[in-house]
Amino acid sequence: MAEIKHIPFVKMQGTGNDFMVIDNRDTTYTKAQLIALTPKICHRKYGVGADGLLALQKPLLDDTDFEMLYRNADGSDAGMCGNGSRCLALYASKQGLGDTLKFSVHDRVYSADIRNDGQVEIHFPVTTKVREISVDGEKMLQVYTGTEHVVMHVPKFKLDEEEELVDKGRKLRYDEFFKPNGTNANFYCGVNEQAISVQTYERGVEGLTLACGTGAIASAIGWHHQQELGYHSNEVTVKTKGGDLQVLFQYKPEKDAYTNITLTGPAHFICKGTYYAE
Numbered sequence: 001m002a003e004i005k006h007i008p009f010v011k012m013q014g015t016g017n018d019f020m021v022i023d024n025r026d027t028t029y030t031k032a033q034l035i036a037l038t039p040k041i042c043h044r045k046y047g048v049g050a051d052g053l054l055a056l057q058k059p060l061l062d063d064t065d066f067e068m069l070y071r072n073a074d075g076s077d078a079g080m081c082g083n084g085s086r087c088l089a090l091y092a093s094k095q096g097l098g099d100t101l102k103f104s105v106h107d108r109v110y111s112a113d114i115r116n117d118g119q120v121e122i123h124f125p126v127t128t129k130v131r132e133i134s135v136d137g138e139k140m141l142q143v144y145t146g147t148e149h150v151v152m153h154v155p156k157f158k159l160d161e162e163e164e165l166v167d168k169g170r171k172l173r174y175d176e177f178f179k180p181n182g183t184n185a186n187f188y189c190g191v192n193e194q195a196i197s198v199q200t201y202e203r204g205v206e207g208l209t210l211a212c213g214t215g216a217i218a219s220a221i222g223w224h225h226q227q228e229l230g231y232h233s234n235e236v237t238v239k240t241k242g243g244d245l246q247v248l249f250q251y252k253p254e255k256d257a258y259t260n261i262t263l264t265g266p267a268h269f270i271c272k273g274t275y276y277a278e
Contacts, residue, residue, distance in 0.1 A: 004029060005277050007037070009048070010091060011270040014083035014120075016210025016242025017051050018270070021091050024055045025066070035075050041275050042073040048275060051205050052081065054088045056095070064102045064109060066092055072204020080105050080146025082213015082263045085112065086120035090267040108146070124217070124261040130225040135177050141225060143218035145261070148183045148203075151222035156189045159199050162208060169201020169208070184212065188219040195237040196223050210242030213263050220247035221258050 007029075010021040020041050024034070038053040040046070050073065057067035068088050070081045085105070089112035093099055099114040113121040124146060131142040133150070141151040150172060158164070169185040172178070185201040198219045200212035220236035238245045246264040251257075 004033065007041070007275040007277055008272070009041070009275055010272045011048060011050065012054075012087040012091065012267060013242075013270055014086045014211070014213070014267045015240055015245060015265050017081075017083035017212065018049070019084050019087050020048060020050045020053045020275075021088065022053065022055045023091075023095065024069070025058045027058065029055070031069065034069060035071055037277065038071040038075040039073065040277070048273070051202070051209055052078065052084060054081075054084050054091075056088060056092055059104070061104045061107070061109060064104050065097050066101070066103045068103050068105045068110075070105070072202070074204050074206070076204040078147055078204055080108070080110075080124075080214055082122060082146075082215075082217065083211055083265070083267075084213075085110060085122050086213070086263070086265060086267040089120055089122065090114060090269075105146070118266055119264050120267045121262055121264045122213075124263070126261060127255075127257050127259040128221065128261075129257050130221060133177070135172065135175055141218075141222045142183075143221050145214040145217045145221075147214050148178065148181055149186055149215055149218035150178075150183050151186045151188065151219050153222070153226060154187045154189055156197070159187060159189060159197055162199070165199055166201060166208060170206070173201060173203050173206075184215055184218075186212070186215045186219045186222075188223065190223060190227075191237075191239065193227065194235060195239065196220065197239045199241070208241075211240035211245065211265075213245065213265070216240065216245045217247050217249075217261060217263055221249060224249075224251060224258075 055069040200215035216238035248262040
């Protein structure tokens with residue numbers, strides 16, 4: 001395929017997690033081209049700047065409206081991106097695909113509802129369990145929410161010590177325990193039974209982001225596990241630097257598993273333009 005020089009894009013954000021969005025339903029760009037483009041267009045000095053790149057792809061699976069391709073700012077595969085999926089669902093809706101959508105990410109089918117109040121709901125097909133682990137003698141929780149996360153409970157004041165969080169997050173991200181893929185690292189404190197505050201070190205961004213949707217889910221589930229709240233539907237407000245997210249899930253004690261997971265939050269358009277690739 002010929003080299004692409006001029007690339008139309010839209011920039012969006014969900015609770016401060018910002019993304020470059022490209023409509024690739026006509027397969028103008030190969031997957032390899034999009035991966036190579038990502039570190040360039042997402043660079044905050046030499047590109048437009050973003051936490052990652054989203055591509056709206058033609059559907060690969062039956063009964064879906066589109067495929068979501070997502071790459072971290074460094075071009076690596078992030079797996080599922082909760083905040084990104086809300087942005088891409090809103091973008092797809094504005095392209096005429098409807099307000100109730102189904103889409104695939106790595107052969108898993110998710111659904112999205114665009115609400116009248118500007119919020120976007122993403123329904124996850126994942127059933128997950130909490131794994132209690134110890135890394136270098138420090139206890140934490142491992143929760144898979146479409147991508148890899150560890151969760152650590154910290155005192156409230158620690159959430160403001162961002163240099164320390166970055167250092168700790170980086171060490172966990174590259175620790176031998178999590179090889180070969182590495183992990184995202186979440187630090188949270190409880191506000192009350194149904195609310196927490198969270199900071200997330202994101203793999204592939206290699207720093208703290210204003211919010212992480214899948215990290216919010218992992219942290220909310222970790223909070224439920226820590227409190228031993230038992231069986232019932234649970235809704236947790238997750239407070240991030242970029243705003244509030246709502247996480248809903250059900251705990252199944254007979255399987256010691258979490259299911260019917262929903263992430264709800266805002267999605268916004270920032271600008272559109274043309275990127276001049278070199």
